[in-house]
Amino acid sequence: MSAEAALVRLSEKYQVAAPRYTSYPTMPYWDTAYFNEQAWISSVRRSFLESGHESGISLYIHLPFCEELCTYCGCNTRITKNHRVEEPYIGALIREWRHYVDILGKAPIIREIHLGGGTPTFFSAKNLQTLICGLLEKATIYPDAAFSFEAHPANTSVEHLQTLFNMGFRRLSLGIQDFDQKVQQIINRRQSFEQVKAVTQNARQIGYTSINYDLIYGLPLQTLDGLDSTLKKVAELRPDRIAFYSYAHVPWLKPGQRKFTELDLPDPATKLKLYESGRSSLKSYGYLEVGMDNFALPGDELLKAATTGQLHRNFMGYTTHQCKLSIGLGVSAISDTGDAYAQNIKSVEEYLNITQEGKLPLMKGHLMTAEDVIIRRHILQIMCKGLTNWNHHTECSEAVFNGIDRLQPLADDGLIELSSVGLKVTANGESYLRNICMALDARLWAAQPTTSLFSMSI
Template sequence: MNDSILSLLAKYDVATPRYTSYPTVPYWNFSSLDNNTWRQSIAESFKLENGELCIYIHLPFCESLCTFCACNKRITKNHNVEQSYIDAVLKEWQMYGKILPGIPVIKEIHLGGGTPTFFSADNLVNLINNITTGSLIKDDHEFSIEIHPNFTTEDHLEKLSALGFNRMSIGVQDFDPQIQFAINRIQTYKKTKEVFDWGRKYNYKSINVDLIYGLPHQTIKSVEHTIGLIKTLMPDRIAFYSYAHVPWKSKAQRRYTESDLPAAALKWEIYHRGRVLLEEAGFKSIGMDHFALPDDQLFIAAAHGNLHRNFMGYTTTQSKIIIGLGASSISATRNAFAQNEKVVEDYEVKVNSGIFPSVNGHLLNEEDIVIQNYIHELMCLNKTTLHKELHDNDYLENAFSKLRSLEADGLVVLNEEEITVTEKGKLFIRNICAAIDAYLLNKEITTQTFSKAI
């Protein structure tokens, strides 16, 4: 690695948002969004979208704890929790049904976790059937589920396929035994391949694999080994995520220390080596951390400028409405966000009492919407144009000061108001977005808020 890259890593490996939303969650103003405002936002966006929407369902239960995971989860082996939780999710969906001014047109359903297949196949069938009853389903819909191979059966995938599920995302992270022990996720290649084979058998048209770089004890050799095995499976997509070390948020990450994690320079080398191997295998880079085969819809969307980004990451779906169901789920409309209670019991109590379970949210103002579009274009198109007439002088002065510094480092090219991300800059896209984030320009980032950029 040359000295130039090393100096950039030292400069830009700082706490930075991941920008699955703008404003980012720590800067939401919940006082701007009461229940009536949220209902109105849902109804108005529904009309503008001709009823088309996406549904995210958070299923937080896991039988075992993966220590790298910073998601909202509940660790238990008690499967008696399944029915009461599903009942609450369906009641929440019914609450939305009462305010939607028409028949929902479902473009996408995503089951996330937790471990969605903690739930029995029959319970998942019951959940989906009750969600889709009374709705229309788009012909080109995408129904997807996150898979932990150790807790997934052929029955799960067969029955979900019969309901229209056609995408799955398999968590792998790394196949190295030492790393798997550190993150408490012992998962064999054989078991992973078995789930892959079931997915192909039941016609899941797109299979994604999640890999992570920057895990404890990870080396270039371990990533080479893992990607070598992944190449034998040939998924359609690969998400190659940066490990987010946030022990103040996820106490399980205290099982290992920062000294067990690869330093920024090695972490970058691990990413770079992984990227080279994936590209040699025929995968094309998309956005900041995704790869896809040329015939996959994600790559096609990116090639045609139709890539989108939301709370679920990069997606082909352009819908402006996401209805999040379940504990900690986040919903989004054209001009608002709302997040549910994170504690399962509190979520169930509110829903069963007929109360919307949101405990955080934000009503976007005009500047929020403008900057949201800038960041979306940078993340998905690698370019955007600032509209000076829409901002005050303080914002413009601060933003362009940071952008000129990024340009001096070769990460962007500025042409009047136009910002273009360079090839080198794509590795630092989070830092580039942060340069035009009005909330960050007004307030310092703390290391106890966001994970590091690299």
């Protein structure tokens, strides 16, 4: 069998619906029965005390507003052209944050801030400054803090860039997806190469030290030639990092994706070619692979973290910092204490009302079991380091042993090197991290889904 035929055979075998593993347990498998506000508050306080005040915490702020709906998008968004929504929402974010500061009992040290969305640059530069000042008023900044924000190239102004830079932001992530105009039209995401170039150059002139581009393969009407043209343009601008990930087609969750049909999507064989071609091109342009779906230039901090074993993964994706306590503010935002998760309500109106009442806007959560902690450790190791070990009693459980049995077929296919004490992902297995982690996902195997929950693995 030729190498190409073997690659196709593997992709067909492992092309299954699989979680992206930004957490374990994955959200559909959270056990909400034992979760309540008091249990969550206790977990937040315990995490803050155990991690040590000086180690710092991570903040994720969800800014859901967009002027237009990008039909590929799987995020929690609110579509509006009414910018009067900005100030009330920022007020609610600051109220929620102050509630958490009261829970912690002292002003925390912030090690990480990430503004996500939605479209953070929907907000005016002035209002973003009000938000960050409101957060930092009740906190201090870690000496080596990492502040980042997501931006739409079509509406990110020099004022946005300069204002956030003055507030300590040094990392910028631009949502590109694809430069092909046919693709941009069907997914309703339009930004020109010139706009992206201008934002990139302005950010570098101001002093931003890390610029990321988000690119997606598997989009409707996407072609190999079109993607190749996009990557050549990206290589010309040379961002420090690139997130190159699979389009997640989940129309049962995101009705906006019904603006096109499955017939508009590349078939599985073509999607595989898009992935392999894009991955090969990025490497030829000097980018090195980091974990799953990420690439970075030599010298980038994400790559340094990967080579030194400091790479971490959370609900925001890969990060160079590992904070035990991560607090999410805003609608649908997710928090992680290390032994519990919580997600906020998704309705903007309800969020505004609950924070006005001085309550935490919690929707649901999960309290980790001892087995959850063990499995999460293995999944994080695989996703961040490409290996894991279970040669100690604190790293084993019955669920892990069951997972080892499920890993054997992946070893037989050359995707991992499996031994009695652990596993190591092979070069061929780097494209199948989701499948490898899924073998250890005890909660998924204990309750196989009867409806669609996850996007396809490739």
